[in-house]
């Protein structure tokens with residue numbers, strides 16, 4: 001075991017390239033409406049990613065326990081995330097936690113009980129998933145379906161945040177960004193293979209917003225290769241989508257949809273009113 005001093009010394013060296021790297025990672029454009037990027041919108045001001053702080057080490061890169069210091073998982077994760085232009089959980093989503101899940105958006109008091117029943121099942125599944133991943137990294141993934149503003153991304157981001165805090169390796173990718181990036185990397189084969197390889201092999205992958213995007217045969221094949229590889233290796237994937245399974249077949253193809261069904265538990269979230277509208281009303285009522 002290395003001493004705190006040794007680790008601090010080596011991390012001083014590591015910290016510099018890390019900060020330098022951050023300059024090249026894209027930040028969340030403050031002018032880019034989060035509603036288009038993710039399912040959940042809060043009123044919090046979106047700030048550049050440079051201000052993001054690791055909840056475990058507060059960006060020190062190490063965790064100190066008594067006399068011993070360990071490198072924080074965030075160092076390794078940042079390297080992985082830096083391969084992608086958009087692979088990070090946005091500041092807005094960093095605060096999502098399962099314990100803060102708000103059932104009042106789904107009822108009670110709402111006429112239709114199916115909303116709160118669906119939400120209960122989805123939340124329980126998210127909780128079990130977080131626990132199971134920490135015991136056995138090879139298990140089923142989850143597919144959260146439901147309309148825009150029904151809390152799918154909230155659950156997926158909460159799962160990611162909690163697993164990151166448990167020092168697991170999680171990659172959070174927004175599907176349209178991933179597709180753009182794969183298309184952009186088309187010319188440089190090496191880079192594309194790196195991206196694909198990371199998405200295939202990361203222990204836990206979150207694919208947010210697998211929706212009605214412009215898929216080409218080429219991007220469909222890439223998606224298939226990620227999902228098929230992960231299914232075969234029993235690497236869990238959490239997917240959010242506002243598509244029905246039939247629509248999913250139309251957009252991403254029958255074979256990829258069938259792999260997702262084989263390797264996931266499926267939960268549907270529904271709401272009487274878009275959660276973002278409910279949050280808006282709540283804020284304006286104050």
Ligand SMILES: [Zn+2]
Nearest residue numbers: 054057072074
């Ligand atoms: Zn850290």
